[in-house]
Amino acid sequence: MASPCSSPTTDSPRARFLVVTLGCAKNEVDSDRMRALLIADGMAEVDDPAEADVAIVNTCSFLASATEESVSATLELAEEAADGVRELPIIMCGCVPSRYGDSLPQELPEVAAFVRAEDEDGIAEVVSQVLDLGEAPARPLPGEVLRTIDGASAFVKISEGCDRFCAFCAIPYIRGRYHSRPAADIVAEVGALMEGGVREVVLIGQDTGIWGHDLAEPRTLASLLRQVAEVVRPYGGWLRVLYLQPEGMTDELIATIRDVPEVLPYIDVPIQHCSERVLASMGRSGSEDQLRELFARLRREIPGMVLRTTGMCGFPGETDEEADELYDFVAEEEFDYCSVFAYSQEEGTRAAQMEQVDEQAKLERTQRLQDLAEELGFTATAKHVGERVRVIVDGVEEGEDGPELIGHAWFQAPDSDGAVHIVEGEAAVGDVVTVDLVDSFCYELVGELVEDGEVA
């Protein structure tokens, strides 16, 4: 699909660029914006390093392991380029330069330029300088829609940064303080995406529930969801919102998710832990009772909703009993999806200075909770067998009996949860089709396409 705002220049591009994106959906959105800026500046994207004039590596530094992966990916590209006949300058962008900016030029001489996340709107200028292309391209205008579109689902950022400073997390140091993106920009982007063929928008940010509180005229997330729903409605589209911190689940928001059909009843509340003592030590609020009350209220108000969470094992000071508390809580709440992470000691965070949990105990707790999450997830997935659902077709994969269509239903967030494998019927990537779910395995569902089928 073409970009809503610019046409790729393929005849004689000013330069050919390769983009490698590491990390989360927020980085995917940032890469997409850089891609659109470079295309608007007359450059063309390629997939093969051998064809590229420049490589852009958009990095993740959320965890030490993600930083290592980002640096390895960069060095691998540099090595590959050194083996080839053509020179391939590498531009490192995103979280690693934001976190370690000043020390990087000495440590990574293989890299031609570093661009912090907050400076990525200047990517075309940096590429021009690195490749010595002459005149500097114009920077985007405030509010200008810059997206390329590939498929029928798109992530849309509604905020940047975070004010919570959880003791274990480096994000506020990397991405800065919280600021909401203006509603007009979000709505314009969603409109352009829908016009370009997108049928699902996934609203993301580090802390989506507090969106709007810092605007000149404060707004609530619920009001934004209603506004975005108006935009997607004429296209038969839907929207979901991820990363709702427990405190953000207001009555107004719950009522909006319940009452506005375009807003999917897919609730993603990362709890990290349930023990009041551990939460307080993490710098987070709440207690097990409060969380239980929240999830009971959600189940009461939004019957049939899907619930996703995130749990962390081995935070400094976590005892065996507290690890058991979290395990029992996850088991009893029966989350549909639960991502489990082992605590990682991150340089510069408060928790890095605390007394650490024994590594072996941390790994055992993590594995035990991951096993439980998997068991719950497989059971929750199997419960959808027998349903007739709308599925967004994401692509084609090689199945056991040849190529099969892959898509996802309302209860599967793209890139996070399982998929629907459509083993019978034909459709194009980007179509929204009706599917009977006939079988499941692990987090995956098997479906058959229904021509002109109505979804109950």
Ligand code: SF4
């Ligand atoms: S809410 Fe906590 S864990 Fe999430 S980005 Fe902010 S500081 Fe990090």
